[in-house]
Amino acid sequence: MQTVLVTGAAGGIGTRLRKLLDGAYPNIVWSDIRRPSDLAGHQNFVQADIGELAAVEKLCAGVDGIVHLGGESVEQSWERILRANIVGCYNLFEAARRNKVQRVVFASSNHAVGFYPRQRKIGTGEPVRPDSRYGVSKAFGEALGALYAHKHGLRVTCIRIGNFADTPVDERRLAIWIGPEDLTQLIRIGLDHPDLRYEIFFGASNNARAWWDNEAAFRYGYRPTGVAENFAAQAMTAQKTLPPDPIGDWYQGGPFCSDEYDSGFDPSAT
Numbered sequence: 280m281q282t283v284l285v286t287g288a289a290g291g292i293g294t295r296l297r298k299l300l301d302g303a304y305p306n307i308v309w310s311d312i313r314r315p316s317d318l319a320g321h322q323n324f325v326q327a328d329i330g331e332l333a334a335v336e337k338l339c340a341g342v343d344g345i346v347h348l349g350g351e352s353v354e355q356s357w358e359r360i361l362r363a364n365i366v367g368c369y370n371l372f373e374a375a376r377r378n379k380v381q382r383v384v385f386a387s388s389n390h391a392v393g394f395y396p397r398q399r400k401i402g403t404g405e406p407v408r409p410d411s412r413y414g415v416s417k418a419f420g421e422a423l424g425a426l427y428a429h430k431h432g433l434r435v436t437c438i439r440i441g442n443f444a445d446t447p448v449d450e451r452r453l454a455i456w457i458g459p460e461d462l463t464q465l466i467r468i469g470l471d472h473p474d475l476r477y478e479i480f481f482g483a484s485n486n487a488r489a490w491w492d493n494e495a496a497f498r499y500g501y502r503p504t505g506v507a508e509n510f511a512a513q514a515m516t517a518q519k520t521l522p523p524d525p526i527g528d529w530y531q532g533g534p535f536c537s538d539e540y541d542s543g544f545d546p547s548a549t
Contacts, residue, residue: 280344280382280470282306286329286371287348289315292386292443292462296346297322299463304470310338311349329367336374344382344470347371347420354411354535364416372427382434384469385424387479389441389455390414393532395490397454399549402492403439403479410532421479428477436469438462439491440482446510447486450518451533454488458505468499475499490531 281304287293288309294317300307301319309315309324318324327334329349339345349371350363368385375383393410395401407418417439424435441455443462461484469475480496483489484505493501526537526544 280304282308282342283344283346283470284308284310284339284342285346285348286310287350287352287386288318288324289313290348290352292440293348295443295459296348296463296466299459300466303467304344308338308342329370330362332370332374335367335370336377339371339374339378339380342375342378342380344384345371345375345380346384346386346466346470348386350416351413354413354538357412360412360416364413365419368416368420368423372423372433375433376427376431380433382436382470382475383424383427384466385420385435385437387421387437387439388414388417389439389481389491390532390535391417391421391439393530393535395531396529396549397490397531400490400492403481403495410530410535411538414532414535425477434475435477436465436475437479438465438469438482439479443482447507447514448510448517449514449521453507453511453514454486454490455483455531456486456505456507457482457484458503461503461505464503465496465501468496468501472499 283304289311310327312328327338329335350367390410391407391414393414394408409415409418421437424437427433428435441457442452447453447456478495481491481493484503486507524537526540527534530536
């Protein structure tokens with residue numbers, strides 16, 4: 280990789296990556312719909328709206344690899360999800376194809392599979408069970424990545440990011456937490472590993488309480504350094520202060536599942 284494009288540069292993950300990826304590749308282009316307030320003087324930033332194909336196609340010119348973090352990062356109205364996460368994601372992959380980009384690392388989410396119960400451990404081969412419009416958009420991005428990998432030859436990595444933070448802060452996050460350095464490691468695998476064609480990884484650190492089998496990531500050399508149990512005492516103390524949420528506490532997606540829920544809760548569902 281000589282030139283890497285990172286979308287979503289002003290978001291929470293993008294802000295951390297501007298430090299963690301700094302200097303990792305000869306040229307990194309950072310992009311977002313708005314300019315980050317803390318952009319370093321040496322960092323190359325291009326403002327662009329991923330909802331506009333022409334702008335994204337121009338953005339991808341001369342790029343070897345893309346880390347696609349851009350779009351809505353939480354549940355929103357369908358109109359906002361559609362433009363940023365559905366149309367914007369299509370624009371990104373299509374612009375990559377037209378510009379002969381080699382690789383795309385797509386920031387998917389645990390919310391693509393949020394409606395699996397916490398008692399069930401799942402791998403990346405399980406069918407998607409999105410817990411929200413946001414989760415649907417991430418499942419769409421994974422499917423789109425598969426299309427462009429197998430039909431057009433892009434090398435695509437989808438990372439189902441859990442909770443990106445310095446520490447896990449409650450019981451659910453003890454299972455899904457990923458530290459910044461570990462996410463950076465997964466992104467580097469997606470950009471650099473010579474044998475990768477299309478893969479889905481779970482974005483999780485070394486979590487003893489994990490609900491996910493991350494064998495695919497381990498197979499490509501992922502060795503997480505963050506250990507969730509180091510923060511278990513603080514997280515479980517904080518958990519006691521949270522209000523009960525029978526639906527969110529049952530499913531892996533947490534409050535994304537209970538929000539707008541009107542299905543009739545069946546705790547025997549697997």
